[in-house]
Structure formats: C-alpha cells, structure tokens
Amino acid sequence: MSAVAVAPTRPPLQRLTGVELRKSVDTRAGFWLLLLNALVVVAVVVLVLAVGNDEDQTFASMFGDTIGVASILLPIVGLLLVTSEWSQRTALTTFTLVPERGRVVLAKVLAGCGLALAATVICLVSAAIGNLIAGGSWEIELSHIGEGALYELFGMLGALALGLLLMHSALAIVTYFVLPTVVGIVVEVVPGLDDPAKWFEPTRSTTPVSEGTVNGMEWAYFGVTAAIWIGIPLVLGLLRLARHELK
C-alpha cells in the first residue's frame, strides 16, 4: 500500500542461509548443543595433554581426535534445524514466507555445511593451541584437514537428510544413532556381507576419512556410502516435503 510500489524480489539464498544459521543458535537447545560441542573439543585436547603420550601430542593427531568427537553432537544441530520446523510447528510460517520448499531445504543444507566447516576450524584452533602447549610436531598434510572437514560434512548432512525424511525430532535422533550401529552389527553377523559392507557401512567407509588416510578405492567406498546415507534420504525427504500438507 506504499505510494511507490516496488516489485518484490525473491529473498536471495545467502539471506535464507543466514536466517537458518541464526535459527540454529537462537534457541536454548541449539545454543547449548553448539557450546557443548565446542567444550567437548576443548576437553579432548586437555585430555590428550594430560594423559596422552608424545605420539598423541602432535598437531595432526590432536586434530584427528577433535574431528572425531566434534562429529558426535554437531549433526544433531543440523537435524534439529529441520525437524524443529515440525516439532515446534514453525513450518507453517517458514513455508508461508518462502513457498519454494526446496529453497528452504537448500538454505538449511548450506547452513549445516557452514556449521560443519566452523566446527573444523574450531578443531584446528584447539589442536593448534594444544600443540603450542605440548610442543609437538606441527607436521600435517593439507589433505588431512580437508578430509576432517569432509568427515564433519558427512555426519552433518546425513543427520539433516534423515531429519527431512522423518520430520520428527525424537524419531530422527534415535534413528541417526541406532541405524548405523544396527547396520554394523548386521554386516558382522550375516555371512557374505562382510566384504560388500565396505560400500555402505558408514563406520568402515568413513574411518579412513576421519583419520585423513583415504586412498584410491577408499574414496569410492566413501562416495557410495555418502550417496546412500545422504543422497537417498535427502531425495526422498524432498519428495515427501513437496507433496506434504503443512498444518
């Protein structure tokens, strides 16, 4: 109703991503999860400094340790970023303001990536401070850092995709923690699955990535595993969302 009518434009993706990042920290659950995550990273460095041997007290080793623990809780922040839209019923407003549902999901994915990369930086900084105190070796492969970031992204996006598919906080969190374990047990128990498991069993195919030692075929195992654990739930979740009635 303003005198000068300006044709409105689509909110740019970076703005929507910024909004999603803000949503991940502006609630008590999100704030404490992220803070707890940072504290766990620091605690691991402190632990290594206190009881680790010389071999453990290097920049590369401590970075690997922090990447490992950071990947436990961080994905839940991404998962909740999606499922809270339903558990808190904010989906009604979110998708009224941005009717292109895929764009909202894309913004959440980008926000999740941002959080995963920020966590990697925190791991690097914590490991560096730890190493300053320990006086250990600074030697690290650049690829090790990249693979650490990739490992964080894997967990984050897997959880986010699962949240989108299930649209339910508790169900998604339980599934996120239990399903890989169940798959791990099944491939141990069922004869003949042990070898093909390298293509889809997440613990097995991501371990080289978290340790920064991936080689040729291991990249393929990791890629296929990511396609299964991220790609499939993400695509199914997007399809579900597209036809979902928002109440």
Place this chain on the structure above:
Amino acid sequence: MIEVQDLSKRYGSQLAVNDISFRCEPGTITGFLGPNGAGKSTTLRMICGLTPPTAGTTAVLGTSYRKLPNPGRQVGVLLDASAQHQGRSGREVLRLTADVLGVDNRRVPELLERVGLPKAAAKKRVGNYSLGMRQRLGIAQALMGEPEVLILDEPANGLDPEGIFWMRELLRDFADRAGTVLLSSHLLREVEVIADQLVVIGEGKIVAQGAKAELLAASGTLVRGVDAEALAEGLSAAGLAAAASPDGSLVVEAEPETVGRLAAELGLALIELRPADGGGLEQLFLTLTSREEVAA
C-alpha cells in the same frame, strides 16, 4: 484481492471443502464464518499454498500464492498464532521474519509497539505468552512486510475485549487504505463488528455470502400496538402481510415508515416500532452450530 474459484479438498471419503467460490476486494474486510470444522482453515491453507487443493484454484493479487516472489512483502498471513518456536522470544521471531523478507530490522521494535507488546514481553520466550499475546505477535509478523492483503485465521481467539477493539480498529484502518482483509471466525458476533463482507461456510459448503448489511438486513418491521387486533386488521386491509408473535407483536413485510404512517392514519397508538432482527443469518448460523454440537 483474493479469488477462490470452485475450490474443493477431499480427505479420504470426507469432502472438507466442497466447491466453494468467493472474492475479496481491496478496501473490504471479509469475514469467513463457520462453525469449527467447517473447512475454514483448510481453505485458508489452500489459498496460502500450504495444502494442495483437490480441485479448483485460488489467486492472491492475481496470481497463485506460491508464485509470489517474496510473499510476505505482499500478503500478511497468520494461520495459527500458537505455531511458533516456544523457545524464541517474540522479538527474535520478528527479527527472523524481517530477515527473510529483507525488511530493515528497525521495524521490529516499531511493530512490537504497534501491536501492544511491551519491551519486557518482547524479551520473553513465546512459550510463556498467553494466546492473546501470541495473536498480537502473529499480527506483527503478518504486518512486517507492509502487505496489501491480510489473511488471518481466527485472529480474535484469545483476545480480551480491549484486544478485539484494537484489532477491529487496526483492520479497519488497513482496509481503509485499500488493503484486502480475509479473516475467519467461528463467532458471528465477533465477525459482525469487524467485517463488511461475509462468507458463511458449513460442512465445506458456502451457505450464504454477500455484504454484511444485506445479510443482516432487517427482514421486515416489528410493530406492537396497544390494540393488537385493530392493528392486525388495519395492516391486512392495507394489503401488508403480517405474522403475529405470542407476545402480541407483529412482524410486517414492509418498511417501518410505511407501518408507522399507516398506524397514524388509523389513529392507533404504538408501543414499539423497529426493524425486525436480522434473524435470517443468525438463524442459519445457529442451525449450523447446533448441527455441529449434535455431531460432537
């Protein structure tokens, strides 16, 4: 402007919305009236692109809602005031909305003040809000993008009388500046004071629609004379149909002035002379509501 054309929604075997059509013009407030479960919310969700219709189309400002590039800048929507993150403060909820819309976030305190949420309340988590405060927050959210159209589902729910008066003034002012308002309610009295157009829905079908003045228009004149018998005879002699009530009053199919003049000519003293109550709509609405109560 809002246009709803041949809109239907089926859930399994139940037809929640059954082939409804109506329009809301700029400068008017349309009251979407019906008992709970009549299909009001489903219709509003279909207009906002949240629920896919089974048949028919809806348009807001000449296009389908989901085709609006940044809908919050053109259409303010409040579908459920309780559908907010319980852990965010009112101020934070508005801040997020401002960010999505690309509105200067200085509008946040402005709007908080405009809807009557004081600073202390704005800092509190929405989980601690009363329904009335949530409605105010929802209205602020709807107004954030300075829209031309407002779509509000039961906005008066939980508001105290002062709040209802406030909302009435706000919506009147919005419509007077060429805005279009569509609001739903299950209370006839509530809508009666705010709306100037009415769409009445029952069991998914539109049962009445039009200008409020017409729908509520007096269906005749109520008259009561000292000598009821002589009055009835006089009216009948003048060719005016009249129905007698047990309390001695008559409802005449004519304007009050006609009846008054006739009584004066006949030299009959009157105790009461006024337009009969707009019983039609009220009666219709009562029928719809009681049917619902029987069903419940």
